[in-house]
Structures are given as C-alpha cells and as structure tokens.
Amino acid sequence: MALRKFIIERDIPAVGSLDREQLRSAAAKSNEALREIGPDIQWVESYVAGDKTFCVYLAKDEGVIRRHAEISGFPATKVTEIRKMIDPTTERTD
Numbered sequence: 001m002a003l004r005k006f007i008i009e010r011d012i013p014a015v016g017s018l019d020r021e022q023l024r025s026a027a028a029k030s031n032e033a034l035r036e037i038g039p040d041i042q043w044v045e046s047y048v049a050g051d052k053t054f055c056v057y058l059a060k061d062e063g064v065i066r067r068h069a070e071i072s073g074f075p076a077t078k079v080t081e082i083r084k085m086i087d088p089t090t091e092r093t094d
Helices: 020-037 062-070
Strands: 004-011 041-048 052-059 078-081
Touching: 004 062, 020 041, 020 062, 041 062, 041 078, 062 078
Parallel strands: none
Antiparallel strands: 004 052, 004 078, 041 052
C-alpha cells in the first residue's frame, strides 16, 4: 500500500523559542515513536513557527498519524491529507 502525504498542524506554545538542543530532543522523541509504529509512517520535514509546527508526513492513513501523536506526546491539532501539489512550474506546458 502506498503511503499518502499529510500536513499536521501542531499547537505547541512557544515552540518557536526552543533552542537547538530542545529541538533535537523533540526530534529524538518523534523518531522513537516512528520506530515503534513501523513502516506505516515517515516524517518528511517540519516547519517551526511561534506557537505551532507544521509537519509533513507520509502515512498509511490519518489513524497512524494520530497514533504517533499519542505515543510522542506531540498534539495533532489538525491533520490534512495533501491531494495534489503545485509549484511555479505548474503553469508550463512544455
């Protein structure tokens, strides 16, 4: 089964002010949860803002993402499946 792409919005107060070591610790905690769950989920990248993170994951379904949130302790405030992607080259017809 192919993994689907999701964006997860996480409300985490003051996450944007965490230092490098705190972010490393958070990444390690997330990776530990990913190893526990297995091949049904992959973390692609995350964007850290003031009180939120926006994480891109590949997963079998939303339930696996919710399970990761429970195990890791990082909230999955909003989970949105990505259906298509566009970029500046989308308009090209060559």
